Amino acid sequence: MAQSITPSNIFRDQGRVTAVGRASDDWKYKFFSYLLLTMIAFTMIVPFLWMISTSFKPESEILRRNVFPQEPTLDNYSDVINKTDLPLWYKNSFIVAVMSTVSVAFFDSLAGYVFAKYNFPGKRPIFIIFLTSLMVPTEMLLIPWFIMSSNPPIGATWVDTYWGIAFPGVITASGIFLMRQFMQGVPDELLDAGRIDGVSEFGLYWRVAVPLSLPAIGALCIFNFLGNWNAFIWPLIATTRSEMFTLPVGIQQFSSEADTPWNLIMTGASLSVVPLLIVVIIFQRYIIEGIALTGLKG
Amino acid sequence: MPPGVFQNMTFARKKIVWAYIFLAIPIVFFAYIRVYPALFAFQMSLHDYNPLAAEQPYVGLENYERLFEQLGKRKSQTKSAFQNTINYVLLGVPIQLCLALAIALMLNEIRVMSTLYRIMFFLPFVTSTIAIAWVFRMLYQPRFGLFNVILQLVSLPQQPFLRSTQQALPSVLALVIWQGMGFAIIIFLAGLKQIPRTYYEAAEVDGASRWHTFRYITFPLLNPSIVYLLVLQSISFLRMFAPVIAMTEQGRGGPLDSTVTVVLQTYREAFQSFNMGYASSLTVVLFALILGVTIIQLSVTSRRIN
Numbered sequence: 001m002a003q004s005i006t007p008s009n010i011f012r013d014q015g016r017v018t019a020v021g022r023a024s025d026d027w028k029y030k031f032f033s034y035l036l037l038t039m040i041a042f043t044m045i046v047p048f049l050w051m052i053s054t055s056f057k058p059e060s061e062i063l064r065r066n067v068f069p070q071e072p073t074l075d076n077y078s079d080v081i082n083k084t085d086l087p088l089w090y091k092n093s094f095i096v097a098v099m100s101t102v103s104v105a106f107f108d109s110l111a112g113y114v115f116a117k118y119n120f121p122g123k124r125p126i127f128i129i130f131l132t133s134l135m136v137p138t139e140m141l142l143i144p145w146f147i148m149s150s151n152p153p154i155g156a157t158w159v160d161t162y163w164g165i166a167f168p169g170v171i172t173a174s175g176i177f178l179m180r181q182f183m184q185g186v187p188d189e190l191l192d193a194g195r196i197d198g199v200s201e202f203g204l205y206w207r208v209a210v211p212l213s214l215p216a217i218g219a220l221c222i223f224n225f226l227g228n229w230n231a232f233i234w235p236l237i238a239t240t241r242s243e244m245f246t247l248p249v250g251i252q253q254f255s256s257e258a259d260t261p262w263n264l265i266m267t268g269a270s271l272s273v274v275p276l277l278i279v280v281i282i283f284q285r286y287i288i289e290g291i292a293l294t295g296l297k298g
Numbered sequence: 299m300p301p302g303v304f305q306n307m308t309f310a311r312k313k314i315v316w317a318y319i320f321l322a323i324p325i326v327f328f329a330y331i332r333v334y335p336a337l338f339a340f341q342m343s344l345h346d347y348n349p350l351a352a353e354q355p356y357v358g359l360e361n362y363e364r365l366f367e368q369l370g371k372r373k374s375q376t377k378s379a380f381q382n383t384i385n386y387v388l389l390g391v392p393i394q395l396c397l398a399l400a401i402a403l404m405l406n407e408i409r410v411m412s413t414l415y416r417i418m419f420f421l422p423f424v425t426s427t428i429a430i431a432w433v434f435r436m437l438y439q440p441r442f443g444l445f446n447v448i449l450q451l452v453s454l455p456q457q458p459f460l461r462s463t464q465q466a467l468p469s470v471l472a473l474v475i476w477q478g479m480g481f482a483i484i485i486f487l488a489g490l491k492q493i494p495r496t497y498y499e500a501a502e503v504d505g506a507s508r509w510h511t512f513r514y515i516t517f518p519l520l521n522p523s524i525v526y527l528l529v530l531q532s533i534s535f536l537r538m539f540a541p542v543i544a545m546t547e548q549g550r551g552g553p554l555d556s557t558v559t560v561v562l563q564t565y566r567e568a569f570q571s572f573n574m575g576y577a578s579s580l581t582v583v584l585f586a587l588i589l590g591v592t593i594i595q596l597s598v599t600s601r602r603i604n
Contacts, residue, residue, distance in 0.1 A: 033404040118317035140581040144335035248428035269429035292488035
C-alpha cells in the first residue's frame with residue numbers, strides 16, 4: 001500500500017495540509033496537540049527511565065518509593081556480569097543475529113533478484129509457494145521444528161547450537177518479496193550491457209543489482225537484526241543450557257529463583273535494551289522510512 | 299535461421315539454468331523448513347504424539363474432539379486461552395489503532411520537534427518484549443510499583459493489577475498496546491502523506507470544519523492503511539505469547555488462567571506436558587483463525603473500495 005512513497009518525500013514536508021486558512025483556531029489546535037503529544041511521549045519513556053534508574057539502585061532501595069537512586073551503585077552491573085551468564089547470552093544473541101542477517105541479506109536479495117529479472121518455467125508457482133508460507137504462523141511450525149532439531153538430517157542434534165537457534169530465519173519470504181520489488185527497478189539495459197561485456201550471471205547480481213539496491217538491503221538488514229535480537233519463542237524452545245540462551249531467554253530465566261531479583265532483572269533489561277536503542281536512534285531516519293516504505297514489521 | 303537466434307536461445311536457456319542454480323538453496327529451504335513442517339503439524343494433530351513415548355498412535359480427530367469438548371465445558375484452561383485471546387484482539391486492536399491514528403493526526407500537523415516525538419513513540423516498538431514486559435511487571439507491583447506510587451500520590455486506592463483475575467488481562471494488554479503503537483503511527487503517517495493536498499484545499503474553500511474534513515476526506519482515503527493495520531495487528535494479538543509469559547507468575551498465564559493465550563497454552567501442552575498432538579491441533583485452529591481474519595478483512599475492504 002505504501003509503494004509509491006519515495007523516501008525523500010516522506011519527511012521533507014511535515015505536511016501542513018489542513019491549517020492553511022484557519023488561523024483563528026489554529027494556534028489552539030496546535031497548543032493542544034503539543035500538550036497531548038508531550039504527555040504521551042512522557043509515558044513512552046518513563047518505563048525506560050524507571051528501568052535504568054532501578055539498575056543503579058542498591059538492593060535496599062528497591063522497595064522504597066524514590067524515583068532516583070539515593071546512593072547510586074554499579075554493584076548490580078558487576079553482579080550481573082560476573083555472577084550470571086549474561087555476557088554469554090549477549091554473545092549468543094549477537095552471533096545468532098549476525099549469522100541470520102548476513103544470510104538473509106545474501107539469499108533474500110539473490111532470490112528477489114531472480115524473481116524480478118529472470119523468466120523460467122515454474123516461476124509463478126514457486127513464488128506463490130514462497131508467499132503463502134507467510135500465511136502460516138510460525139507457532140504452528142515450532143513443534144515440528146523441535147522434533148526436527150532433536151533428530152536432524154545433519155549432525156547429532158541442533159538443540160543448543162547456534163544453527164539450531166538461527167535456522168528458521170536464515171531465509172525469509174517477506175525479505176524476498178521486498179527485494180523483488182526493489183530489484184525490479186534495476187534497468188535491464190544495464191544487465192544486458194554487462195552480459196555483452198562477458199560479465200557472469202552471478203557477477204551481474206553482485207556488481208550491478210546489489211550496489212543499486214543497497215538502501216533496501218540495508219533496511220532489510222536492520223529489521224532482521226532487530227527481529228532476531230528480540231526473538232523469544234523459538235530460542236526458548238531451541239535452548240536448554242544456560243550457556244546457549246539468548247538475551248530474552250536469559251532475562252526470562254532470571255525469575256526462576258525463589259524471589260524476584262528486581263534490580264538484577266532491570267540491569268539485564270537495561271543492558272539488552274539500551275545499546276540497541278542508541279543504534280536505533282542513530283539510524284532512526286532510515287528505520288522509520290524503511291517501515292513506511294515496506295510495511296515490514298521488525 | 300538467421301544467425302544469432304541460436305546463440306540467443308542458448309543464452310536464454312543459460313539464464314534459466316542460472317535462475318534455478320540461484321534459487322536452489324531457497325527452494326530447498328522453503329520446502330524443508332516451511333512447507334514440510336506445516337504439513338507435519340497437520341499430521342501430528344491426528345496422532346497421540348508424545349516424543350517420550352515409544353509409539354505415536356494415529357487417533358484420527360480425537361485431539362480436535364478433545365479440544366471442542368474443552369471449549370464446551372463451563373471452565374477449562376483451553377477455553378480460557380481462546381476467550382482471553384479473543385478479548386486481547388477485540389479490545390487491543392481498536393484501542394491501539396484509535397490511539398495511533400489520533401497521535402498520527404496530531405504529529406502530521408506539527409513541524410517543530412516532530413522528529414523527536416516520532417523517535418520517542420517508536421522506541422518501545424524496537425525494544426525486546428521480554429525486557430520491557432519485566433519492566434512493566436515491576437511498575438505494576440503493589441507498594442513499590444510506579445503505578446501504585448502514583449495512585450497513592452493522588453490519594454486513590456491501591457490496585458492489585460497483575461494479581462487480580464479482573465485486572466490482569468487489561469494490565470498485560472496495556473503493555474502490548476503501548477509497545478506496538480509506534481508501528482501503527484508510522485504506517486498512518488505514511489498513509490496521511492499519500493492524501494493529495496488539493497482535497498484539503500477544496501474542503502477549505504467550501505468551509506468544511508475539521509471534523510468534516512476528517513470524516514469525509516482523511517478517514518475514507520486512509521482506508522488502505524487502516525485495513526492493512528487491522529489485519530497485521532489482529533494477527534499479532536492472536537499470536538500473543540511473550541508478554542504473558544514474562545508478566546505472570548512462573549509464566550503460567552495466571553492468576554487462575556485469566557491471562558493465558560492460545561500460544562501459551564500450546565507451549566505448555568507441547569513442551570511441559572509433551573502432549574504434542576493436542577498442542578498441534580491447537581496451532582491448527584490458530585492457523586484457521588488467522589486465515590479467517592485475513593480473508594474476512596480483505597473481502598470487507600475490496601467491497602468498500604468498489
